[in-house]
Amino acid sequence: MQRIFSWACLVTVTASLGAAETVLIRNATVLTVTKGTVQNGSVIIEDGKIAAIGKGISAPADATVVDANGKYLMPGIIDCHSHTAIEGGVNEGTVSDSSMVNIKDVIDPYDINIYRALAGGLTISNVLHGSANPIGGQTVVIKLRWGKTAREMIFEGATPGIKFALGENPKRQGYPAQSFFNQGPAIERRFPGTRMGVEEVIRQSFTDAKNYQATWREYGDRVARGEHPIPPKKDLRLEPLVEVLEGKRYVHAHCYRSDEILMLIRVADEMGFKIRTFQHVLEGYKVAKEIAEHGAGASTFSDWWGYKIEAYDATPYNAAIMARKGVVVSLNSDSDELQRHLNLEAAKTMRYGGLSEAEALAMVTINPAKQLGIDDKVGSIEVGKSADLVLFDRHPLDGFSKPLKVWIDGHEYFDRDKDLETRPEFERKKKALEEKLKAEERSGAEKQGSENASEELRLRSEGIGR
């Protein structure tokens, strides 16, 4: 764990500075995801974008040339469900509807998990609020531009989202008997305590949002008529829900059971908003048709379930079944560990469900890009898209594969060799710093000791003593 931070620090500087250079990656097996595979292909990166793809294309003389030696180039991996790099709490679980909070405010760009994920080929994360309440906080899509500030990591132009959560997590009522992990005083029960209550919170919040919308419309009308009415209050809880109603903010809804998936679709139809993605959605295979009809995507797990009651009736064929029913499906991590090898999660859809290689890769590239509304910019290797690329030593769907280099916007943010090279130097630096601090501590203590001694002498000589 400690070791990994090392190279991170040193590599940062080289990765992130200066304008994007022109890069030619040649001799690669280019897995475009959307346009087939190009054997012995080349990709040219200019101004952070993919400028050309093909065989035998040439780059300007000043281009940096990377010889892939037949290794595999794929689009940067995209995770549609992450809680990485959040500072000061993933949930604002104290209220039933915490839509006033925004993950964008609390991204920690120094979180080492960003770099570790990068080392696994991940380039984009949809960073979500937790699932403690029916309506959680606002979400943000980040690019893993390690070494940059939080603001610089934010995916410009990506539609912001909001987290919803159905089922067991939100109905735990803020952990009634005791506080979380039995710390501190017992917690008063917080609404809701049932699935019915979860539905009620969402319906009530949207009812509030519509009233709020109407209040502001009326205010706008009065101002337009030349009146000077007192403006209504801005309500940070309802603003994002109005954006949802207006289609300006995506709903990412955590769910497991088919009944509650249908419930949310009904509430959405009734209130007039769209669900952009169902998250986890382990029983999605039962209601894939309805999910597809609503136009929602599904972001699920590959082959893990059974960690709570609502997660029992599951199948590893879930992703493949939903995909075959016309749902745009992605595989997500929900975990700082799993986000480092989502390519292997994708591979499981070939084993369970018989998806093609391209379909499997799409589960962690172009499909999550579609779900996040960024598929015009990222998610596949196509001319004009951002140069978010990963070079794997083997086929990324091979269990032994590992990323060698990762580019975001044409900048190299990870290089395995450089990383390994710099580890001893980093360890040396760290040891030196530890020694320095220890020495200072010792000298401080000694100085302190002698000062105390001389003070005592002085006091004694003055006949005061202590």
Place this chain on the structure above:
Amino acid sequence: MKCVWAVLAAMLSLPAGFAAAPPAIAIRDAHVVTVGRSDLPKGTVLLRDGLIQDVGPGIPIPADAWVIDGAGLTVYPGFINGLSTWGIPPEESERAPAPGTGQHASEPRVKGPEDRPETNSFERAADLVSPSDKRLEAARAAGFTTSATFPSGGIFEGLGAIVDLTGERGRDMVITQPIGQEVVFRVRGGGMGRSFPSSLMGNIAYVRQLYLDLDQYKRAKQIYDGQPSGNRRPEYDHELEGLTEAPRLLLPANEAQQIDRILSFGQELKVPFVVYGAHEAYRRVEALKQANVPVLISLKWPEKPKDGDPRERPDFRELQMRDQAPAVPAMLAKAGAKFGFYSDGVDSAEDLKKAIKKAIDSGLSRADAIRALTLNVAEIYDVSDRVGSIEKGKIANLVVTKGEAFDAKSTVEYVFIDGKQFRPDKNGAK
């Protein structure tokens, strides 16, 4: 003994350390570090009626002045703590739990921003200060005469005041108020606490909401005052009134990403603000300089935790922070960014001295250190017209040392607050 009147005071059995106020005091031919202007290698400072009546080389000493021979002494403006609770007795600040802290099971759970959780924006340090605060003696012994004192408790802590660290009654201590509103982010239970807000993002959202409310409140009042007839009157809002009065906001940011966050958040709120904490500011010197936001640096330097697990190996960033935090003042000084110091819970004279010395050892010039403890803080709070330097007409707050301040062997010989002389008790001032 340099002066006879200290003995006189003892004979009159006045409270330890204080002398009966003479009509005027002249510190004659001392090394005077005025801070505002150039140093006087041999200058006299004349104090009368709690003010600096005159300062300069060879100024005439009136017949009624008691004289202190300044040979071997250095006179500085009294040090100002940039942010503390000094003067508010700890028992006083614990007296009433802030509404909505969620610390007591009997209290109703806070359901959202509308319940105004942990909002003591209306509390006034000026109403809470008292000379009975036992920490004041140590503060004076370290050369502090003044503090930017804020109430404690809550997210919005309340309205601060510039206070002198002595007086007969609390009200004598107050120089001016309100000087600002302090914000503390209260992250409890990692977001799964009892009452809103318990996550960092919840805290931020709450502060943001309150400033939106304030915006609306001001506009509503303005519109209503312009035309009361036919409009519903806006409700009087206790918490927002506290915000209205604050000329500036104090926002916490210690680590680099927190500094980034607070710089943009403060700008978003459209209020003048000060960043406090700043231990990792060595990564953000340029950003702070460019934002032109004043910084208050905590004197509680990051250290190895006292009872930490000896097997634990902190990460590189943490080690760097321990190593480089004391160099932040020097770096900000070099960049020309405005900064001051604050005690951050370091209360003993010895520890304060040591902490400031550490900044000097890490490259901060003594002149810059003195400035950061005096005029800079005064300027940050816009009170440099009355404190912060030795200048004719300013409040007679001085610290007089034997040897240069913060040298290991230097001692604080006298402290003057509002012209009142105080002699640190060298035995008790720990």
